[in-house]
Amino acid sequence: MNACSEDLRKEIIVACLRLEEMGYVIGTYGNVSARVKEGLIITPSRIDDQSLVAEDLVVVSLEGKVLEGRRLPSSELEVHRQIYVSRPDVGAIAHTHSLFATALSCLQETIPVIVEEQSQVVGGEIRCTRYVPAGQHRNLGEEVARALGQSNGALIANHGTVSCGRTLEEAIFTCRIVERVAQMRVLAGACGKLTLIPQEHVTSERERWLHKYGSAADRAVETS
Numbered sequence: 370m371n372a373c374s375e376d377l378r379k380e381i382i383v384a385c386l387r388l389e390e391m392g393y394v395i396g397t398y399g400n401v402s403a404r405v406k407e408g409l410i411i412t413p414s415r416i417d418d419q420s421l422v423a424e425d426l427v428v429v430s431l432e433g434k435v436l437e438g439r440r441l442p443s444s445e446l447e448v449h450r451q452i453y454v455s456r457p458d459v460g461a462i463a464h465t466h467s468l469f470a471t472a473l474s475c476l477q478e479t480i481p482v483i484v485e486e487q488s489q490v491v492g493g494e495i496r497c498t499r500y501v502p503a504g505q506h507r508n509l510g511e512e513v514a515r516a517l518g519q520s521n522g523a524l525i526a527n528h529g530t531v532s533c534g535r536t537l538e539e540a541i542f543t544c545r546i547v548e549r550v551a552q553m554r555v556l557a558g559a560c561g562k563l564t565l566i567p568q569e570h571v572t573s574e575r576e577r578w579l580h581k582y583g584s585a586a587d588r589a590v591e592t593s
């Protein structure tokens with residue numbers, strides 16, 4: 370479990386700047402958090418990534434109580450909090466408004482499993498929430514946790530995306546995969562009818578990626 374170390378705070382700021390650099394977040398439209406022993410540490414409300422310093426990050430308990438910080442936590446705190454409560458395997462979360470995934474969120478449809486990296490990194494479908502009007506934070510948190518289920522990526526209707534990982538690095542990687550899958554969904558959909566990856570292969574690829582990928586055991590399966 371992470372402590373709220375200076376290193377973790379720096380890692381979160383670097384992740385925010387990276388998301389902005391990639392165009393996944395513009396201004397204050399996005400937020401990043403990590404699980405810590407006190408609960409979670411999250412980016413603050415209404416501070417853009419370029420101005421962010423370590424002391425701006427806010428430590429919040431899993432019950433939603435602010436424990437440390439001079440700023441207000443992100444207004445999307447409830448999205449992060451409810452995911453950490455319902456998914457003990459999640460160690461970090463990033464919420465972005467990346468272009469293709471956000472565009473697809475306006476269809477309010479599930480992105481089915483269409484490519485291998487989606488099976489491996491996201492672990493399944495990328496489902497979409499029902500629309501929740503801005504300001505209904507608790508309702509939004511419930512909707513996102515429900516849409517996410519056991520997957521590592523979800524769309525927030527007419528709003529953006531949420532991506533998770535065991536670590537911050539993995540959560541940011543998942544963001545990139547979710548956006549890439551959304552791009553491929555748009556491109557493939559423009560060319561014809563999608564053929565999906567069968568569920569049994571989604572499950573086995575996810576297992577392989579989590580437990581065997583690149584290991585000697587994986588090679589043994591390959592050559593047997």
Ligand SMILES: [Zn+2]
Pocket residue numbers: 398399445464465466528529
């Ligand atoms: Zn947002």
